[in-house]
Amino acid sequence: MLTIQEKVKLLDMIKDGKKIVKVAHHYDLNESTVRSIHKEEKNFCATATVSFNKEAKRVVTSRNKFIVKTESAIAVWISNSCKKNIALNSLVIREKAKQLYQCFMADGPQPGPSSATFIDFMVSKGWFEKFQMRYHLKSVILHREAASADQPAAEDYVNNTFQKILRRASIIQNRCP
Numbered sequence: 001m002l003t004i005q006e007k008v009k010l011l012d013m014i015k016d017g018k019k020i021v022k023v024a025h026h027y028d029l030n031e032s033t034v035r036s037i038h039k040e041e042k043n044f045c046a047t048a049t050v051s052f053n054k055e056a057k058r059v060v061t062s063r064n065k066f067i068v069k070t071e072s073a074i075a076v077w078i079s080n081s082c083k084k085n086i087a088l089n090s091l092v093i094r095e096k097a098k099q100l101y102q103c104f105m106a107d108g109p110q111p112g113p114s115s116a117t118f119i120d121f122m123v124s125k126g127w128f129e130k131f132q133m134r135y136h137l138k139s140v141i142l143h144r145e146a147a148s149a150d151q152p153a154a155e156d157y158v159n160n161t162f163q164k165i166l167r168r169a170s171i172i173q174n175r176c177p
Contacts, residue, residue: 002027002029002037004044006027007037007044008044008045010023010027010034010037011037011038011041011044011045013026014034014038020034020035020038046065064120064121066101066104066105066121067101067121069100069104070097070100070101070104070121071097071131071134071135073100074093074096074097074100074131075135075137077096077100078093078137090125090128093128094123094124094125094127094128095123097123097127097131098121098123101121101123
C-alpha cells in the first residue's frame with residue numbers, strides 16, 4: 001500500500017503526461033489501482049496538504065477541514081512542548097485545541113454543507129483519546145509532573161530534610177525497647 005506522499009508523486013507523474021500503464025508499472029500496481037487513485041486526486045492532495053503524518057496510507061474524510069488543521073497544529077504543539085519539557089496533560093491539550101479551533105474558525109467559515117460552528121467541535125475526553133490514536137501519541141508522556149516540579153527544592157528535601165527525619169526515627173527506634 002502506498003503512502004499519501006507516494007500517491008501524490010504518482011499523481012504528479014500522471015499530470016506530467018506519463019501514461020497510466022507506465023505509472024502502474026513504475027509503482028508495480030494494477031492499472032485499475034492507479035485509475036482509482038487518479039479519480040480520488042482531490043482527496044489525496046487535500047489530505048497531503050493538511051496532514052501531520054506524511055507516512056499515512058489511508059485518506060480519512062473529515063467533516064470539517066478546520067478540525068484537521070486543529071489536530072495537525074496540536075500534534076506539532078505537543079511535539080514542541082515535549083522538546084521544551086513543558087508539562088502537559090489532557091486538559092491542557094484539550095483547552096489548546098479549543099483555542100486553535102476558534103482561531104481557525106475566526107479566519108473564515110468553511111463554505112458548503114460541511115461547515116460547522118464552534119459548538120460542533122466537542123473537545124471531549126473521547127475526542128482526545130481518538131486524537132492520541134490517530135497521531136500515535138500513546139508513547140508520549142502527557143503527565144509531566146516532574147517538569148513542573150521545583151527540582152532544587154525536591155533535591156534539598158531528599159538530601160537534607162528527609163535524611164534528618166530518618167536519623168531522628170533511627171534514634172527513637174534505638175531508644176525504645
